[in-house]
Amino acid sequence: xxxxxxxxxxxxxxxxxxxxxxxxxxxxxxxxxxxxxxxxxxxxxxxxxxxxxxxxxxxxxxxxxxxxxxxxxxxxxxxxxxxxxxxxxxxxxxxxxxxxxxxxxxxxxxxxxxxxxxxxxxxxxxxxxxxxxxxxxxxxxxxxxxxxxxxxxxxxxxxxxxxxxxxxxxxxxxxxxxxxxxxxxxxxxxxxxxxxxxxxxxxxxxxxxxxxxxxxxxxxxxxxxxxxxxxxxxxxxxxxxxxxxxxxxxxxxxxxxxxxxxxxxxxxxxxxxxxxxxxxxxxxxxxxxxxxxxxxxxxxxxxxxxxxxxxxxxxxxxxxxxxxxxxxxxxxxxxxxxxxxxxxxxxxxxxxxxxxxxxxxxxxxxxxxxxxxxxxxxx
Amino acid sequence: xxxxxxxxxxxxxxxxxxxxxxxxxxxxxxxxxxxxxxxxxxxxxxxxxxxxxxxxxxxxxxxxxxxxxxxxxxxxxxxxxxxxxxxxxxxxxxxxxxxxxxxxxxxxxxxxxxxxxxxxxxxxxxxxxxxxxxxxxxxxxxxxxxxxxxxxxxxxxxxxxxxxxxxxxxxxxxxxxxxxxxxxxxxxxxxxxxxxxxxxxxxxxxxxxxxxxxxxxxxxxxxxxxxxxxxxxxxxxxxxxxxxxxxxxxxxxxxxxxxxxxxxxxxxxxxxxxxxxxxxxxxxxxxxxxxxxxxxxxxxxxxxxxxxxxxxxxxxxxxxxxxxxxxxxxxxxxxxxxxxxxxxxxxxxxxxxxxxxxxxxxxxxxxxxxxxxxxxxxxxxxxxxxxxxxxxxxxxxxxxxxxxxxxxxx
Numbered sequence: 048x049x050x051x052x053x054x055x056x057x058x059x060x061x062x063x064x065x066x067x068x069x070x071x072x073x074x075x076x077x078x079x080x081x082x083x084x085x086x087x088x089x090x091x092x093x094x095x096x097x098x099x100x101x102x103x104x105x106x107x108x109x110x111x112x113x114x115x116x117x118x119x120x121x122x123x124x125x126x127x128x129x130x131x132x133x134x135x136x137x138x139x140x141x142x143x144x145x146x147x148x149x150x151x152x153x154x155x156x157x158x159x160x161x162x163x164x165x166x167x168x169x170x171x172x173x174x175x176x177x178x179x180x181x182x183x184x185x186x187x188x189x190x191x192x193x194x195x196x197x198x199x200x201x202x203x204x205x206x207x208x209x210x211x212x213x214x215x216x217x218x219x220x221x222x223x224x225x226x227x228x229x230x231x232x233x234x235x236x237x238x239x240x241x242x243x244x245x246x247x248x249x250x251x252x253x254x255x256x257x258x259x260x261x262x263x264x265x266x267x268x269x270x271x272x273x274x275x276x277x278x279x280x281x282x283x284x285x286x287x288x289x290x291x292x293x294x295x296x297x298x299x300x301x302x303x304x305x306x307x308x309x310x311x312x313x314x315x316x317x318x319x320x321x322x323x324x325x326x327x328x329x330x331x332x333x334x335x336x337x338x339x340x341x342x343x344x345x346x347x348x349x350x351x352x353x354x355x356x357x358x359x360x361x362x363x364x365x366x367x368x369x370x371x372x373x374x375x376x377x378x379x380x381x382x383x384x385x386x387x388x389x390x391x392x393x394x395x396x397x398x399x400x401x402x403x404x405x406x407x408x409x410x411x412x413x414x415x416x417x418x419x420x421x422x423x424x425x426x
Numbered sequence: 427x428x429x430x431x432x433x434x435x436x437x438x439x440x441x442x443x444x445x446x447x448x449x450x451x452x453x454x455x456x457x458x459x460x461x462x463x464x465x466x467x468x469x470x471x472x473x474x475x476x477x478x479x480x481x482x483x484x485x486x487x488x489x490x491x492x493x494x495x496x497x498x499x500x501x502x503x504x505x506x507x508x509x510x511x512x513x514x515x516x517x518x519x520x521x522x523x524x525x526x527x528x529x530x531x532x533x534x535x536x537x538x539x540x541x542x543x544x545x546x547x548x549x550x551x552x553x554x555x556x557x558x559x560x561x562x563x564x565x566x567x568x569x570x571x572x573x574x575x576x577x578x579x580x581x582x583x584x585x586x587x588x589x590x591x592x593x594x595x596x597x598x599x600x601x602x603x604x605x606x607x608x609x610x611x612x613x614x615x616x617x618x619x620x621x622x623x624x625x626x627x628x629x630x631x632x633x634x635x636x637x638x639x640x641x642x643x644x645x646x647x648x649x650x651x652x653x654x655x656x657x658x659x660x661x662x663x664x665x666x667x668x669x670x671x672x673x674x675x676x677x678x679x680x681x682x683x684x685x686x687x688x689x690x691x692x693x694x695x696x697x698x699x700x701x702x703x704x705x706x707x708x709x710x711x712x713x714x715x716x717x718x719x720x721x722x723x724x725x726x727x728x729x730x731x732x733x734x735x736x737x738x739x740x741x742x743x744x745x746x747x748x749x750x751x752x753x754x755x756x757x758x759x760x761x762x763x764x765x766x767x768x769x770x771x772x773x774x775x776x777x778x779x780x781x782x783x784x785x786x787x788x789x790x791x792x793x794x795x796x797x798x799x800x801x802x803x804x805x806x807x808x809x810x811x812x813x814x815x816x817x818x819x820x821x822x823x824x825x826x827x828x829x830x831x832x833x834x835x836x
Contacts (some may be wrong), residue, residue: 066751066755067756069758070754072757073758073761073762073765074761076765076768077761077764077765162832251750252750255750259640261642344771360440360633360640360749361632361633361636361640361747361748361749361750361753362437362440362442362443362629362630362633363440363441363442364750365629365750365753366440366442366443366445366446367442369446370445370446370449370626373449406534
């Protein structure tokens with residue numbers, strides 16, 4: 048046990064902690080800060096998000112016919128402000144615009160209308176006009192839902208067709224936009240990459256340091272013998288747990304500043320732009336994502352430890368890590384993290400690929416252990 | 427020289443380096459091939475140039491239109507190419523035989539070129555330089571001297587634009603802007619090859635420089651007669667390795683690229699061609715550069731960048747003496763340099779100075795030698811960045827080399 052703690056402390060040397068600090072600072076700025084600073088990104092996304100935050104506590108995920116009428120009347124109230132704006136604007140009078148409806152009639156024949164609209168949209172009408180676009184987007188999307196689901200049924204085949212048919216049959220219509228979930232998907236993908244890089248940096252030197260110092264023969268011929276190898280393994284996994292838990296906590300706390308708590312209890316099917324194989328609440332989706340990220344973080348840990356055991360020199364160590372991270376970033380983070388249960392991927396992709404990954408990891412770890420316990424350490 | 431070669435061999439014979447080479451080349455090849463579905467359509471511009479000449483003139487345009495009208499007539503269109511294509515419905519298209527379909531496709535493509543060539547003058551002259559100037563100067567109005575400098579740069583660029591308009595330099599055939607060939611070639615392929623070489627070069631430099639420490643041979647080697655002068659060979663080996671890696675990644679990738687895309691007639695077209703218009707603005711280059719000149723210059727600049735990054739790796743190796751940390755820290759320094767300008771968003775003059783670092787050049791080969799409305803588009807930006815980079819690299823290398831020559835060998 049004493050050896051375990053000593054090894055644990057050795058893994059978290061101050062030098063490595065400093066390096067991890069620098070790496071996290073840089074990668075946070077490179078990959079994550081954008082998704083915090085620019086959420087919601089632009090307009091009318093900002094307005095859509097504000098409207099959703101207002102509506103969710105009132106109506107929840109499912110919107111009934113009455114509720115839709117109420118929402119529409121809320122929208123009408125907002126339209127009055129725009130009406131006033133148009134009515135009191137001398138420029139609008141020149142164009143014969145009496146109210147908001149005239150303004151958005153998109154009358155191509157009328158000269159100067161679209162220029163005037165743009166001028167308002169980026170000028171004094173900025174606040175209200177974008178907001179109304181947000182409202183209209185949400186309401187129209189909801190009203191045309193049955194049609195667009197029917198179109199999806201016609202376009203698709205197999206399980207995807209079934210999914211859309213099911214939604215029609217059960218009248219599962221989505222009202223809200225995917226502003227929040229899209230942002231979370233980007234965030235969690237980049238967060239996953241950062242966490243994996245951290246784990247690889249943390250563990251790559253655990254055994255390699257001893258190989259390079261030619262310490263292994265001394266360790267294995269001591270009384271504690273090859274148990275050193277096992278102890279280091281457990282210490283490394285404990286260190287990984289500590290690091291991953293810390294990083295997930297820090298980065299999710301930073302994510303919390305986006306203020307998306309309002310959406311946590313909504314089911315995925317109530318976000319209108321993307322479809323998923325399984326219906327769960329946004330909170331459950333979040334937890335599942337984090338679970339998968341952590342699982343792959345331990346995969347990276349096992350791979351790094353295995354590499355650290357067998358790498359004869361630093362070039363092999365780094366070179367293999369580059370290849371590994373190419374796969375992790377281009378493949379795993381895109382298909383298994385970002386698009387985890389997305390309807391447009393094969394339904395079994397994530398479960399199968401993840402299970403395969405786990406099996407490979409376990410077999411690899413077992414082989415490395417077996418080799419290390421038996422090998423002739425003088426070579 | 428022999429010793430330098432042996433030092434290089436330490437890196438080159440490492441199997442993982444070869445595997446990475448193959449993986450990177452495979453990736454580039456895959457990327458080129460996966461983008462190449464429209465290659466025949468894209469290559470057709472060579473026939474156009476061969477038949478009607480490189481420059482777009484009124485005669486060549488009317489000749490092109492005449493030929494197109496004749497082709498349309500052969501295919502059964504009575505009132506010329508335009509109405510033939512307008513009246514072409516899916517059913518009528520399907521009724522043609524296979525060879526006729528190809529002729530129709532070609533007619534349609536050349537007609538698009540005709541339209542682009544006909545409209546290029548109007549479109550090019552329609553660039554509002556005054557609007558661009560105010561858009562550009564909004565971000566730099568803070569400090570007066572800096573604004574004066576940037577304003578002068580913009581004036582020079584505007585003059586250059588006027589010169590292009592006056593000499594009709596832009597009236598040359600190039601691949602349609604929709605194909606984004608310029609971006610594809612530089613932003614995708616050249617940049618990727620450069621990034622891949624950076625990954626490998628830092629690794630190789632760290633390996634060669636730290637080799638004696640890692641292998642525990644430094645006590646023996648640095649006390650021989652050759653002694654610490656070995657580091658000179660290691661430095662030379664790093665630079666040679668950088669060059670070798672860069673071109674080994676570049677040459678096969680571009681050979682594949684040029685076997686897929688036919689540039690035979692396009693090489694002498696100017697990059698500032700009005701058809702080379704991919705985004706908001708065309709590439710208004712500071713000098714009249716033909717495609718082959720731009721190509722070679724862009725490679726030369728990226729080569730300089732790659733050499734500079736090798737020197738950075740060498741410098742860090744001498745201090746850290748651990749290949750693993752050297753590699754990670756080199757990458758961290760590069761990311762840091764890339765992020766640095768964004769810290770100074772409120773101070774454009776400082777931001778401009780920090781933009782003059784190698785990562786700006788590394789990541790934007792498609793914007794080389796072109797003016798525009800960002801701070802990085804000033805004239806001689808590439809030269810300045812490289813000069814500053816080489817100055818810093820020389821000072822750092824000399825300092826750390828002298829320190830290395832004096833410090834304890836243990």
